[in-house]
Amino acid sequence: MTASARHTTSYYAASSLPQPDYPVLAGEVVADVCVVGGGFSGLNTALELAERGFSVALLEARKIAWGASGRNGGQLIRGVGHGLDQFANVVGTEGVRQMKLMGLEAVEIVRQRVERFQIDCDLAWGYCDLANKPRDLQGLAADAEELHGLGYRHELRLLQAGEMRSVIGSDRYVGGMIDMGSGHLHPLNLALGEAAAAQQLGVRLFEQSEALRIDYGPEVKVHTAQGSVRAKTLVLGCNAYLNGLNPHLSGKVLPAGSYIIATQPLSPTQAAELLPQNMAVCDQRVTVDYFRLSADRRLLFGGACHYSGRDPQDIGAYMRPKMLKVFPQLAEAKIDYQWGGMIGIGANRLPQIGRLADQPNVYFAQAYAGHGLNATHLAGKLLAEAISGQHSGRFDLFAQVPHITFPGGKHLRSPLLALGMLWHRLKELL
Numbered sequence: 435m436t437a438s439a440r441h442t443t444s445y446y447a448a449s450s451l452p453q454p455d456y457p458v459l460a461g462e463v464v465a466d467v468c469v470v471g472g473g474f475s476g477l478n479t480a481l482e483l484a485e486r487g488f489s490v491a492l493l494e495a496r497k498i499a500w501g502a503s504g505r506n507g508g509q510l511i512r513g514v515g516h517g518l519d520q521f522a523n524v525v526g527t528e529g530v531r532q533m534k535l536m537g538l539e540a541v542e543i544v545r546q547r548v549e550r551f552q553i554d555c556d557l558a559w560g561y562c563d564l565a566n567k568p569r570d571l572q573g574l575a576a577d578a579e580e581l582h583g584l585g586y587r588h589e590l591r592l593l594q595a596g597e598m599r600s601v602i603g604s605d606r607y608v609g610g611m612i613d614m615g616s617g618h619l620h621p622l623n624l625a626l627g628e629a630a631a632a633q634q635l636g637v638r639l640f641e642q643s644e645a646l647r648i649d650y651g652p653e654v655k656v657h658t659a660q661g662s663v664r665a666k667t668l669v670l671g672c673n674a675y676l677n678g679l680n681p682h683l684s685g686k687v688l689p690a691g692s693y694i695i696a697t698q699p700l701s702p703t704q705a706a707e708l709l710p711q712n713m714a715v716c717d718q719r720v721t722v723d724y725f726r727l728s729a730d731r732r733l734l735f736g737g738a739c740h741y742s743g744r745d746p747q748d749i750g751a752y753m754r755p756k757m758l759k760v761f762p763q764l765a766e767a768k769i770d771y772q773w774g775g776m777i778g779i780g781a782n783r784l785p786q787i788g789r790l791a792d793q794p795n796v797y798f799a800q801a802y803a804g805h806g807l808n809a810t811h812l813a814g815k816l817l818a819e820a821i822s823g824q825h826s827g828r829f830d831l832f833a834q835v836p837h838i839t840f841p842g843g844k845h846l847r848s849p850l851l852a853l854g855m856l857w858h859r860l861k862e863l864l
Contacts, residue, residue: 439496439642444505444773445696445732446622451554453626456498456633459643459661465491467821468656468665470645470679473503474806475671475799477628478543478814484635486822491663492637493656495644499625501675505775506807507694507724507736509714510544511561511616512581513537514809516783521835529831534584536816536828540808541616543815544624553627556729560713561616562593564607570718571609578611588615602715603707604760610715618714618726621807645679650793667821670798671813673806674776680798685839686786687801689776691745694736695753696728696771697764705731708761722804723756733757733764745774777804781838785809787816788833797821801837 441447467483469476472494480490494500514537522530548557565571571592578590591612593600598607633639640658649655654668670680674689700708705727709715714726725735735757746752749772758765780786780801790796797820799813820829 441497441500441504441622442773442775443771444622444694445728445734445771446504446508446620448771449620449728449730450622451626453497454630456494456629456639456641459491459493459640459658459663461661463491463638463661463663465489465638465663465665467491467667467669468493468654468663469669469671470656471669471671471673471675472498472629472639472641473501473671473673474499474625474628474810475503475673475813476669477503477625477632478547478811479669479671479799479817480637480814481547481628481632481635482814482818483821484632484637486818488822490632490637491665492632492639493643493645493658493663494639494641495675497641498629498639499622502673502692502775502777502806503625503810504622505694505773506621506692506777507714507734508618508621508726508807509561509616509716509724510541510557510619510807511714511716511805512541512586512613512808513805514540514785514812516803518784520782521784524835525831531584532828533831534580536812537808538581538584538586538615540812543811544619544808547628547631547811548619548624551627551631553624553631555620555623555627557617557619558712559614559617560711561613561618562601562713562715563611563613564602564715564717565609565611566607566718568608573718574609574611586615588613590614599710601711601713602709603763606760607717612713616714619807620729648679650796652795654793654795666795668796669817669821670796671800671810673800673802674778676800682790682839683786683798683800686837687778687780688840690779691774692736692777692804693746693749693753693772693774694734695750695757695769697733697735698768698770700727700731700733700767702731704763705733707763708733723760725757725760732770733761733767735760748772749774777802777806779803781840782835784835784837785813785832786837787813787829789820
């Protein structure tokens with residue numbers, strides 16, 4: 435097996451549950467629905483459809499959860515999208531409110547998946563937004579007020595600078611907000627558990643089976659190197675790794691690099707000093723830092739989103755100084771793992787969930803902007819609702835939001851977004 439066909443050398447891959455090898459697609463398979471993409475979007479769509487009685491074939495180009503689903507920060511945080519109020523002119527005020535409620539439901543979907551299928555993924559509850567400056571704290575107070583207005587039933591608590599040591603062993607932050615309805619987990623193990631559950635429900639899973647070409651029509655046919663799937667309905671859930679399979683959709687999502695380092699296991703005393711309540715944490719900057727402890731007390735420190743299309747030559751050397759700005763006490767800690775991968779970002783930072791205008795039997799979900807752990811699970815449920823004819827209107831709220839195509843084709847998209855992010859960083863610094 436080539437290196438690109440295996441999981442990246444991450445902490446998650448090294449500490450994962452057994453990784454079964456699902457078969458390579460050979461010959462022709464017929465199903466009600468063909469799902470392309472073996473990450474959280476595809477797995478959860480397949481699960482939801484199988485529970486509704488559909489026959490499903492899922493194609494994964496490499497290994498299940500090979501992309502962002504198996505590499506991400508493992509932070510399970512409420513909410514979906516960024517600045518949802520901007521979409522009121524499209525979906526209305528009540529539509530925005532429903533989207534916000536779905537952002538809370540998304541975390542509950544993950545909670546229920548883990549409980550129902552008894553998935554061993556180190557799920558721990560507790561999260562804290564970190565305020566870098568007083569204005570951030572004002573924003574968190576507004577968030578808390580809005581969440582209470584939505585009927586959020588989990589504990590929320592605003593912290594001032596003098597209280598931050600109860601959450602984090604750093605003097606870098608002026609305050610924060612604790613949210614006990616969000617948390618963190620081992621994402622690769624969650625995906626592997628969901629794949630096993632999908633298979634138990636009758637989903638046919640195929641690995642090392644890259645979709646190379648699609649014949650569209652009332653019945654779609656998806657071709658791989660050694661076989662094909664014929665289906666009435668197609669779901670594309672490839673996100674940043676869609677590449678050229680559907681140029682219309684790939685033009686609306688920008689792949690951007692994100693990176694994580696994992697320290698050596700820390701002593702119980704060290705771990706308790708860094709994150710006394712074992713919470714996941716995330717700051718409020720444009721170039722966000724996010725970090726948490728693993729089940730074996732490593733610090734997993736991530737961030738540094740790259741829009742250039744080029745990975746750092748040495749991820750550890752690039753990320754370590756960022757970690758030491760927060761935790762200088764880790765100067766002697768060894769970095770055991772370093773890895774990166776692509777996340778998908780859309781221009782308006784709202785997950786793109788919909789179907790093709792000219793091919794109404796082709797559905798898609800992508801562009802989670804780095805907050806996909808819960809949003810992918812919501813997307814799977816909304817896609818299954820739409821495909822099964824469950825006309826709740828929830829899918830349509832997302833589907834009616836327009837998404838622009840990044841100008842300049844794939845070669846200019848990254849430089850243009852890098853320039854835009856630089857502008858936002860300059861505004862932040864000023």
